[in-house]
Amino acid sequence: MSATAPSDLIRIPVGTAETMREIAILVRPASASNDNAAFVWLGGYRSDMTGTKAVELDALAETLGTECIRFDYSGHGVSGGAFRDGTISRWLEEALAVLDHTKPKSVVLVGSSMGGWIALRVAQELKKRGGSPKVEGMVLIAPAPDFTGELIEPHLTDEQRQSLAVNGYVEEPSEYSSEPDIYTRDLLEDGARNRVLTGIIETGCPVHILQGMNDRDVPYEHALKLMEFLPADDVTLTLVRDGDHRLSRPQDIEKMRGAIMGLINK
Template sequence: MTGKPEFITVDGAPIALRYRAGSKAQGITWLGGYRSDMLGTKAETLDQWAAANDHEFLRLDYSGHGESGGDFNEGCISRWLNESLTVHHQYNKNPQILVGSSMGAWITLRMTQELIKQGKGPAGIILIAPAPDFTARLIEPNLSEEYKKSLIEKGYFEEPSEYSPNPFIYTRKLIEDGRQNLVLTDIIETGCPVHILQGMKDEDVPYSHALLLTEHLPVDNVTLTLVRDGDHRLSRPQDLDLLTRSLDMMIAQINN
């Protein structure tokens, strides 16, 4: 059973995290999606895998998410990126394989860019149903006049969620800040292998978006796995098995 989280304060918000030490050469860092938390099925599966294989494992809830404090409506990519980097620098001891899901894949790619600037790029990257630049490429082009009006007048709009009785809230701050964090504008240098797992029945992030992402990554170290009957969550037993097998393959690739 998952124990209680630790907390560190970043920009005034208490950020909840769970850290597992390990002796192996690479650690694993989990970066979750929009409105998700670190106790989801995929994160728990990775924690069990890390415990069984003696790998360091770090996960956190962004401000306004899960067990962390802070106002969700004050969140944006820049803020959640800074929280992720702060937690990473304070806890991780080893080179990391960054595992990002949905929006967490966007934060993973931005985190990679920042870590490379510091000369400490990741050892590997796994992206699940990646949604980089989703505000600019998936939300803004499809905004109805009603949603545009709500953004102007209220500073946000609400959209029904199939995952929760509460609607998804998208703020003007999130959308405007997203434009400052775009990654699908040029080649994304990662300096490490990248594995992408994408469901072809994903109704939230179409698999064409994953294909677009591969066009912006160096060709020689990218593996794209399309799951024909997979949805956005990729949380079925066979999907979780694919995730851990991908992790095993990446570690073998790194250490070969």
């Protein structure tokens, strides 16, 4: 995670009283003549807005003259708050607060891993509000909707379940960090309240899913399952035979850029 805050960082308060935390945002303004939908980066679990894909999204926005909005969830990157307090509801609240603060008229949501779940929930919540800002499209990279109940809980050992009951959390070795991944009881219970793979998901926009077939964190079968819940949308699935969970290689970035360009040129 990034330890240094850029000088043009915006910080906004989210929550009240004991739930108050400061969320860090980076906004690349659109050029005067550009009215494309703003790109909004929704990162994954324990990732931040300075990761490879987020930075490449910002670079594409610069090339196109398009607005780009990046932020760190609480407990991530340079935002405030404790990581162990994080839940899907909490991070969803922050994503919506960022949109309320930046006020784009329309957006393309680019969600990676857990960010794919957040993107789907953001679309649902914006629809309840009346659809502002309008979601023009989504690019979901190795999306992990419902990962707490679908990919974590079924594989917990008896010892880990005991740790959840007694300590309120469980730790697992991380492939990407020397620090273990931490899954709290609150995160798992809140994940159940935010499930989306329970019926038809109507995003109201085109969706392009990029999924590696060598993904050991989110199996490609999970992307196939997600497609079953998106029958009302124009959905494209690109399977990358040798792609892993990160999909951050130059050839993967080109696929991300191509998926975004395909959406804004529809």
